[in-house]
Amino acid sequence: xxxxxxxxxxxxxxxxxxxxxxxxxxxxxxxxxxxxxxxxxxxxxxxxxxxxxxxxxxxxxxxxxxxxxxxxxxxxxxxxxxxxxxxxxxxxxxxxxxxxxxxxxxxxxxxxxxxxxxxxxxxxxxxxxxxxxxxxxxxxxxxxxxxxxxxxxxxxxxxxxxxxxxxxxxxxxxxxxxxxxxxxxxxxxxxxxxxxxxxxxxxxxxxxxxx
Numbered sequence: 001x002x003x004x005x006x007x008x009x010x011x012x013x014x015x016x017x018x019x020x021x022x023x024x025x026x027x028x029x030x031x032x033x034x035x036x037x038x039x040x041x042x043x044x045x046x047x048x049x050x051x052x053x054x055x056x057x058x059x060x061x062x063x064x065x066x067x068x069x070x071x072x073x074x075x076x077x078x079x080x081x082x083x084x085x086x087x088x089x090x091x092x093x094x095x096x097x098x099x100x101x102x103x104x105x106x107x108x109x110x111x112x113x114x115x116x117x118x119x120x121x122x123x124x125x126x127x128x129x130x131x132x133x134x135x136x137x138x139x140x141x142x143x144x145x146x147x148x149x150x151x152x153x154x155x156x157x158x159x160x161x162x163x164x165x166x167x168x169x170x171x172x173x174x175x176x177x178x179x180x181x182x183x184x185x186x187x188x189x190x191x192x193x194x195x196x197x198x199x200x201x202x203x204x205x206x207x208x209x210x211x
Contacts (some may be wrong), residue, residue, distance in 0.1 A: 002038040007049075007068055014039065014071040021078040032086050036079075042072035043095045045102065066103055073099060073109050080116055089121050093128050100135040100163070104155045107139065111162035118166070118173055126174055126181075133184045136163045140191060157198070164195060164202045 001013035017035060020028045028035060049065035076095070079087055096117065099110035114132065118125050125132075140160055144153060167188055170176075176185060192199050 002035060002042075007064065010042065011068045011071050014042065014068070014075050018071070018075040018078050021075065021082055025082050029083065029086070032079075032083065036087065039072050039075050040091055040095055042068055043076070043099060045069070063103065066106075069099075069102065070105055070109070073106055073113070077109060077113055077116075080113065080120065084120055089124050093117065093121075093124055097128060097131050097135055100132070101138060104159055107159040108162050111159070111166050114166050115169055118169055122174060125170070129170075129174075129181055129184045133187045136167065137187045137190070139163060140195065160195065161198050161202055164191060164198055165206060167191060168199075168202055168206055 001009050002017070004010050004013070017028065017039065045063075046065045050061055050063045053060050053062050073095075076087070076092065080092075096110050096113045099106045099113075101107075102110070114125075140163065142156070144156055170184070171188065174181075
């Protein structure tokens with residue numbers, strides 16, 4: 001069913017896979033070699049599933065593949081928690097870094113995954129610093145339109161803070177003295193200057209969590 005033609009069938013199959021990972025891991029472990037590539041594939045944005053609809057004077061994009069991608073990322077997150085040693089780490093990083101520039105809910109989920117990956121596979125994280133840093137900066141640089149509604153502004157603030165929290169954890173966890181981290185450090189200085197208030201809030205929240 002993960003390879004079915006119907007989107008809803010694939011989404012339901014991912015929900016089942018996710019549930020099995022959390023509750024009956026022994027059922028799926030022998031089949032991860034087949035199931036994981038199909039799950040990874042579902043995290044890719046498919047332009048053919050994005051359509052434009054007209055709502056009054058406005059045009060609005062609808063992504064019919066969004067719920068499927070969210071289910072795929074949620075399943076990968078579950079597998080990180082229960083079977084990380086069976087997950088291909090480089091491919092997982094590829095998809096998580098790509099998800100940073102996806103829709104809001106996926107951005108948030110990928111920040112949670114990056115936070116966990118920082119502990120589970122710090123070496124690979126260090127090798128991905130440039131791409132992660134560039135992904136964060138691209139999102140943080142986004143300027144909402146003047147007529148943006150409150151809900152959109154709240155979402156932007158939420159995922160910006162999530163990325164800044166991950167950045168603070170990176171600065172605390174990884175040794176960043178090497179010149180290889182130059183892009184990361186330059187982008188962090190820019191972030192700290194442009195988002196000083198959010199940085200302070202994120203620092204306070206992380207300090208409270210550590211107590």
